[in-house]
Amino acid sequence: MANKIANHSVTIGTNNVFATMNNLFLKDHNGQDYYHYYADLDLCNLASLIAIGVFIDNKSMFDNAVNYVKTGPSNGAFPVFSVANFTEPGFEKVLMQGKEAGRDQCHATLDFALSGIVAQQAYNQGVDLFATYENEILNGAEYVDKYSVGCDVPYTPYLSYQGNKTVISNSSRGTIRPGFELMSAHYGQLKELNSFWTDEYRD
Template structure:
């Protein structure tokens, strides 16, 4: 049968559309693993630890000596997690969630570097236990901190384990369903409604926590719409977690005042912990938010680092609907969080930018541990940590 010229053109157009559609799909597909760590990162970690190279070996020892990375760890899933008083007399139990999230991540890391499947089995057991149990996160408004911080941490553990051949596909799907049904709706609702409060009421870390969960869930579940929602909020959001509200006052010397600088330094460093994790996840998907608006985030990082190392920094009075803060807060000044390796290695080692105070801080805290190495309360688990092992480039 001879094709007419019209049919030939139709077939050519159809073939072109298929080719273009395939190209778009590839452009929109996610890198896996691709949340906080890509496969090249795991290859580097394993090679350096196997060689006994420093400082990776010190970071590895921090990991394997942490009880959360032990095969003895037993998950304690709950049907409903409460953070904050809900007014109905339910006791807070969110400690079980942040401890198990830290354990799942630590065990997943230990598996990727050691290749010992026993650690993957234990990490999967934690994720499976929660995915068949958890139905709700409740409490006071603090429930939105839980949905954000522990959402991004759980999603990161699962992203590491997604290629584990002994994790049945149906169980992995069940875990992703939990993330989409329990965590993501709260992340989305908070960024849209802010618990019914004025847009500037909640501090930056509340937005950043839910943004981090949202971007991690988008990557984990291959949901480009969720991922884009998070990235768009970072760039254009109305709340205090958007980059122009987070680093809101820029100075001629290259520093940038953080939204929570007048509140306390514990929350200022939490802002950096969450913003750094958020940008790292975007980076592994090909989006450079670290460099957005001429490295605006770095200006805030250097501001916080300089002040917390005991130096003076400029300060402009901060006002919102609730407070007026006339001076920078010294409360919590110098507190340690395991957040600096990620920031230092990206800006200084990878991009070769100057960040002298960030460099001084990383030298102060190295080697970085993880959840459980910085106290037993929730603040010690706000970040996944182990940055010396996971982020050191050279």
């Protein structure tokens, strides 16, 4: 935690207004159960909390948000976000289907753009969420990116508040979503892992 430039009024505003609302959403999800909302809303709130925690030098806020990512009860938390894992033939790697594959690809790609932001913010503070659950973010990005560049992927049906998602959605397939350069750089270049489909989507 290193940012010492936040003045008193900014600290009060970010903590009492934005962080309060972020925490409230993650706690009660507007009165809905933990599985009502898709993952993107959790991830937006978690990205906000981590950023505020860093900016106002609030380690407790930062730690609580990071722990929610790792062990939280709702769809944006990594253990819940995963629907299924598949071994990709010929690549000896895992593809992870996330919670919005059956919704549309606009939101499916958004989840991983947000996950990358969350992970990078934590990584800058010495916490490696990129590696959590055997590189879940990379595995999920590879799944959504492979589908986005026109290739088929396996699919497991799941239940959402909109009903049973029996097939992968082709809505917004091929959408251009910023954020995947970050994952390609971290996994493919920094850690030298196989980020083939993420690189293809980035390019």
